[in-house]
Amino acid sequence: MTISTADRRLRVLHIEDSELDHQLIMAQLRRAGLDLELHRVDTLAEVSRALEGNWDAVISDYNLPGFSGLLVLDMLKESKRLLPFILVSGEIGEDTAVAAMRTGASDYLLKKDLARLAPALLHAIEACESERARIEADRELLKSKQRLHELAGHLQTSVEMERAAIAREIHDDVGGSLTALKFDLAWINRHAQDPAVQQRVQSALETVTSAIEASQRIMHNLRPAILEQGLVAAVQWMAARFERRTGIITTMRTSHEQMQLPAGVPLVAYRTAQEALTNVSKHAQATRVHIELSVDSGVLTLELSDNGVGIAAGALAKARSFGIRGLHERAATVGGWVDLSSNSKGTSLILSVPLEADSLDRFGGEDHPAVTHDPSAWGGA
Structure with a gap:
């Protein structure tokens, strides 16, 4: 996604103690074709209040009265807000620049190289929005997985309840009927005089006994x-x-x-x-x-x-x-x-x-x- 002036007006927080440098940066960004609102603060109290606002990015000087740009970066991290942070300074050592990038700065550049600021700002905002989209996608994926786990658990519980209900029906209806039939066949076997009848009854008893055993096995598997x-x-x-x-x-x-x-x-x-x-x-x-x-x-x-x-x-x-x-x-x-x-x-x-x-x-x-x-x-x- 490419951010252009046609997309929206950018709101940028500028932490800078020099009004002249603030005007130079604003002019440079507008010369690059950006439609933006650049709001300047220069005290720690103002920074703390301003960070609660709705911004597209933060541009900060490194050397400020009583604090540094790295302290602002730490405050931004503590607020848990995902905002592009670009460090701009008249003089900044390589070690300081590396420390800023490791801490979470999106970019750093010198005030004598402001021509890089607009592309760096756009790139930082695009990267930050992509990261927000990734985090939101991960959050939705996690929710989806949780819903699937809940559904799987519900299905497992429903299956076990259905198995228990079927097992009860097998016991109460099929099992009861087979047992009653077995008793009736046993009574007939005891009172029958014809050997052929006794043989058929005995065969029927064996079939019923086998059916009872099969029902028991099925019931054990179900419940x-x-x-x-x-x-x-x-x-x-x-x-x-x-x-x-x-x-x-x-x-x-x-x-x-x-x-x-x-x-x-x-x-x-x-x-x-x-x-x-x-x-x-x-x-x-x-x-x-x-x-x-x-x-x-x-x-x-x-x-x-x-x-x-x-x-x-x-x-x-x-x-x-x-x-x-x-x-x-x-x-x-x-x-x-x-x-x-x-x-x-x-x-x-x-x-x-x-x-x-x-x-x-x-x-x-x-x-x-x-x-x-x-x-x-x-x-x-």
Whole structure:
């Protein structure tokens, strides 16, 4: 963007104790075609008041009565205002000029070289406006990211609520109906005299039993009721079930047998382990998996590592690698983060979640409330 007289009238604060030098600078800038208002102040009190005004730039002499241009630059920095600052002086040493530029001055020049002032002023204003635009863009980007994180957290919560509702429906409707049907079939089996009927009933009983087991499995995946026994018990159960299902040797180590964690953290850790084990079974070609669950210095850490083939280079950057992105977003809902490392010898996933300062006092000694309702505990005839 190029600033010209057609764009707007420039308001410039001029800190100068010489009225003659002020007039020379004003004449030089107007000769360059700039439409501007150049306001002169020459005392520290006037500078302090003037800096509260709305200016496009500040031009300051270096040597002033009782203070220097560098002091004005420090005042400008303390005010947190982003304004172009050009230092102009009759005499200025190289060391002083370098110090001014390091402190934040936009430019410096000698009074005998005022022909450079107009281009330097325009360039400084343009650079400052570009910086303001960049800061505003960064601010908007940060807001956008925050909104996306909030949306991701809301979606994660909504998904878990929907899963819990579906699990209740499976238990109350499907599970209840299947259990009642199993009892009826068992009654028919006990009272039937025809062997053919008994055989068909027995076959139907096996089908219903299989359907109940499938419903239990689906319900466990939707709503891990085992979490009511605590995160450690839930991860141990998951690891044992994973080993039975896949044949992959799965070991687990924990720093505490019981952990009382803030709301939401156990479910995030459980889902992270569940997703990681699913990825191991699908892609890793591993023969061993190790899970470590610990609390140290107020941080819950869940680490899951395998001895598989690792993740291909660039796989995590794929546009549709939603699994890993989902883990990051899920961890962020409780203030945590996920670290993933991989090579040809295996993959390691680490979930870290900071806990409240007083959480450590509650580890290892709490009594979990009794489980009064387990949706997976459907009756068998």
